[in-house]
Amino acid sequence: MPIKLNYSKKSINKISSNLVLFCDEKYKTIGLKKYVSDNEFSYINDLIKTIDFKKDLHIFEVNSKKKIVLVSIKNDLKTADIENLGAEFYKKINHGKNKEYFIISDSIPGKQNNFLGYFLHGLKLKSYEFKKYKSKNDTRIISINVTGDKNKPSTENQLKFRALEEGTFFARDLVSEPGNVLHPDEYARRLSFLRKDGLKVNIYDEKKLKKLGMHSLLGVGMGSNRGSYLVTMEWNGAKNNSKPLAFVGKGVTFDTGGYSLKPARFMEDMTYDMAGSATVVGLMKNFALRKAKINAVGVVGLVENMVSGNAQRPGDIVKSYSGKTIEILNTDAEGRLVLADALTFTEKKFKPKFIVDLATLTGAIIVCLGSEYAGLFSNDDNLSKQIFIAGEKVEEKVWRMPLHKNYDKLMNSKNADVQNINYIGGAGSTTAAQFLQRFILNKTPWAHLDIAGMAFSKYGGALNSGGATGFGVRLLNQLVEENYE
Numbered sequence: 001m002p003i004k005l006n007y008s009k010k011s012i013n014k015i016s017s018n019l020v021l022f023c024d025e026k027y028k029t030i031g032l033k034k035y036v037s038d039n040e041f042s043y044i045n046d047l048i049k050t051i052d053f054k055k056d057l058h059i060f061e062v063n064s065k066k067k068i069v070l071v072s073i074k075n076d077l078k079t080a081d082i083e084n085l086g087a088e089f090y091k092k093i094n095h096g097k098n099k100e101y102f103i104i105s106d107s108i109p110g111k112q113n114n115f116l117g118y119f120l121h122g123l124k125l126k127s128y129e130f131k132k133y134k135s136k137n138d139t140r141i142i143s144i145n146v147t148g149d150k151n152k153p154s155t156e157n158q159l160k161f162r163a164l165e166e167g168t169f170f171a172r173d174l175v176s177e178p179g180n181v182l183h184p185d186e187y188a189r190r191l192s193f194l195r196k197d198g199l200k201v202n203i204y205d206e207k208k209l210k211k212l213g214m215h216s217l218l219g220v221g222m223g224s225n226r227g228s229y230l231v232t233m234e235w236n237g238a239k240n241n242s243k244p245l246a247f248v249g250k251g252v253t254f255d256t257g258g259y260s261l262k263p264a265r266f267m268e269d270m271t272y273d274m275a276g277s278a279t280v281v282g283l284m285k286n287f288a289l290r291k292a293k294i295n296a297v298g299v300v301g302l303v304e305n306m307v308s309g310n311a312q313r314p315g316d317i318v319k320s321y322s323g324k325t326i327e328i329l330n331t332d333a334e335g336r337l338v339l340a341d342a343l344t345f346t347e348k349k350f351k352p353k354f355i356v357d358l359a360t361l362t363g364a365i366i367v368c369l370g371s372e373y374a375g376l377f378s379n380d381d382n383l384s385k386q387i388f389i390a391g392e393k394v395e396e397k398v399w400r401m402p403l404h405k406n407y408d409k410l411m412n413s414k415n416a417d418v419q420n421i422n423y424i425g426g427a428g429s430t431t432a433a434q435f436l437q438r439f440i441l442n443k444t445p446w447a448h449l450d451i452a453g454m455a456f457s458k459y460g461g462a463l464n465s466g467g468a469t470g471f472g473v474r475l476l477n478q479l480v481e482e483n484y485e
Contacts, residue, residue: 001094001129001138001140001141001142002129002141002142003123003124003127003141003142003144004141004142004143004144005120005124005144005146006143006144006146007146007152008145015035015102015147016065017100017102018068018069018102019035019036019066019067019068019069019101019102020068020069020071020089020101020102020103021035021036021068021070021071021107022070022071022072022073022104022107022108023070023072023073023107024072024109025073025074025075027048027051027053027070027072028109029044029045029048029070031109032044032107035104035107040062040068043060044060044068044070053072055072056072056073056074056085056088057069057070057071057072057089057092058070058072059092059093069092069093069101071085073108073109073112073115078393079114079118079393080393080394080395082115083118083121083125083395083463084395084463085119085122086119086120086121086123086124086126087123087126087463089122089123090122090123090126090142093142094127099140099141099142100143100145101143101144101145102145102146103116103144103145104147105147105148105149105150105151105152106149106151107148112151114157115151116146116151116153117153120144120146120153120161121161121164121165122463124161124165125168125464126462126464126465127142128168128169128464128465129465130172130176130467130468133178159289160290163286163290164286164290164473164477166285166286166289167283167284167286167470167473168282168470168473168474169282170278170281171278171279171281171282171470171472171473172278172282172464172467172468172469173468174187174190174274174277174278174282175271175272175274175275175468175470176467176468177271178271179253179254179271179304182253183224183226183253183304184221184224184228184253184302184303185226187229187277187302188205188227191231194233194281194285194288197288197289198235198288199233199235199284199288200232200233200234200235201232201233201234202234203229204231204232205227205229206221206228206229209228209229212321212345213320213323214230214321214341214345215319215320215321215341216318216319216320216337216338216341217301217303217341217342219316219328219337220252220305220312220331220334220337220338221303221304222310222311222312223258223305223306223307223311223312224303224304224305224306225306225308226253226304228301228302228303229301229303230300230301230302230342230345231299231302232297232349233280233284233299233300234295234296234297234298235292235294235295235297237287237291237292237294237295238293238295242353243295243351243352243353244294244296244297244350244352244353245295245297245354245356245480246297246298246352246353247284247296247297247299247357247358248280248298248299248339248342248343248356248357248358249276249279249298249299249300249301249357249359250273250276250277250300250301250357250358250359251274251276251277251278251302251303251338252270252273252274252304252334252335252338253271253274253303253304254270254273254304254305254306255273255332255335256307258305258306258312258331258334259307259312259313259314260330260333261307261332262332272360272455272468273335273360275358275360275456275468275471276335276357276358276359276449276451276455277358278468278470279358279451279455279470279471279472279473279476280300280358281298281300282473283472283476283477284296286477287480292480292485293485294480294484294485296480297352299342299345299346300342301338301339301341305331305334311331312328313328314328314329314330314331315328315329316328317416320439321340321341321344322341322344322439324418324438324439325417325418326413326416326418326420327415327416327418327420328419328420329419329420329421329423330420330421333420335359335360335361336359336361336420336435336436337420339359339436340436340439341439343357343436343440343446344440344441347442347444351444352444353445353484354380354444354445354446354447355440355446355447356383356387356446356448356476357436357446357447357448357449358448358451358472359448359450359452360452360455361450361452362428362429362432362452363428363452364429365450365452365453366452366453368429369399369453371453371454372397372453373397373398373399374391374396374397374449374450374451374453374471374472375399375401375429375448375449375450376388376398376400376401376447376448376449377400377402377430377433377436377437377450378400378445378447379440379443379445379446380446382445383446383447386479387447387449387475387479389482390475390476390478390479390483391475391478393478393482394474394475394478395463396454396472396474398449398475401430403433403434404430407427407430407431407434408434408437408438410422410423410424410427410431410434411431411435411438418435418438429450432450433448433450436448451471451472454469454472455469456468457469
């Protein structure tokens with residue numbers, strides 16, 4: 001349910017509406033007396049004697065019209081713990097008729113750095129829903145009113161949180177759209193509107209891509225009656241002309257598998273095969289909204305992998321933008337073909353400090369890591385370490401997987417420079433990453449994130465309620481904030 005967030009400067013004592021109060025981990029409540037009536041204070045203290053102290057959040061129903069939410073704050077909470085606490089608060093209040101709450105910021109004990117900012121950020125992330133196509137849409141809104149003089153997020157931090165939320169929600173919106181709506185033509189059109197946020201957007205259509213020689217990317221979209229595109233989004237927020245940070249995303253808006261046809265079961269989920277590109281788009285929008293002090297470029301390849309008389313066939317050989325030829329042994333290994341051209345183009349045109357690509361690339365990474373970690377493959381130890389640490393901090397975790405010459409040689413083709421799958425089988429995620437690495441031509445620090453298990457959640461996670469997760473936006477924003485701003 002949508003959240004309406006309001007701030008007021010002064011604390012209001014003894015509010016008749018629903019209250020949210022904070023206490024320490026020992027549930028000391030003496031400091032809360034001024035915010036409630038004497039009867040309410042006695043009532044809460046009587047009930048505290050019976051609660052489960054292992055839980056951090058309790059709701060006391062004072063009467064049919066008023067609830068008091070008591071949040072216990074442990075010492076030295078990590079920011080991710082605070083966000084999860086905010087998300088848990090949203091879960092507790094997202095039902096019933098009571099839709100207005102007053103958070104008393106002055107009641108926050110101790111000196112938890114920016115506690116309320118992270119708490120509200122978690123709440124907002126959890127509140128996301130995609131109900132665009134529901135004929136009977138729920139128009140109710142939860143109103144959160146923050147009152148008090150202390151502990152409120154600064155204007156700068158409010159802007160940062162809001163930018164990150166809007167970037168994440170935009171990514172989730174894109175992934176959630178059905179394939180008949182968000183086809184490559186419509187996707188490219190929507191990205192053109194990012195210019196109003198301050199991004200420089202260039203859209204390369206099929207005519208331009210043919211002229212550039214991007215036949216690896218174009219081959220994937222041959223079976224569709226929609227266009228194929230490469231879109232670049234540039235943000236120049238640094239005061240100098242430093243090399244940009246580059247982010248590249250796979251944007252297969254629907255993936256049938258082509259002639260290497262996928263099974264019908266769960267094919268409907270292949271609308272999210274463009275989640276890597278959505279992360280890049282959401283990240284770039286976030287940079288622009290918060291005026292990040294960096295130079296960055298986002299590059300996405302947008303195609304639709306369909307079956308028709310014009311579609312690419314197993315056994316075809318195409319020439320990539322890099323000049324390398326690729327033998328197509330499986331048309332369902334299409335994402336790497338899109339990324340091959342996008343990676344080389346990004347490296348050659350922008351000469352970036354590093355390149356991070358994201359893709360729902362292989363089912364093998366789900367077999368390996370499930371939905372707990374994204375697979376990380378990289379040619380650079382320092383970049384890998386930075387991404388790993390950033391992921392731990394925001395709980396968008398990654399696990400580094402191996403690259404090795406013995407895996408690389410499995411991608412050699414008898415008929416071309418490289419083949420798009422490993423004939424022998426096994427190590428599907430690693431050999432896919434080895435394929436991608438061949439298109440990094442100038443030893444630019446590079447990392448590949450296989451997010452197939454992380455981009456979409458059937459059951460929901462700590463900071464999402466099911467569906468598209470927006471995985472990677474917060475991770476890469478943390479990477480940039482911590483190391484490059």
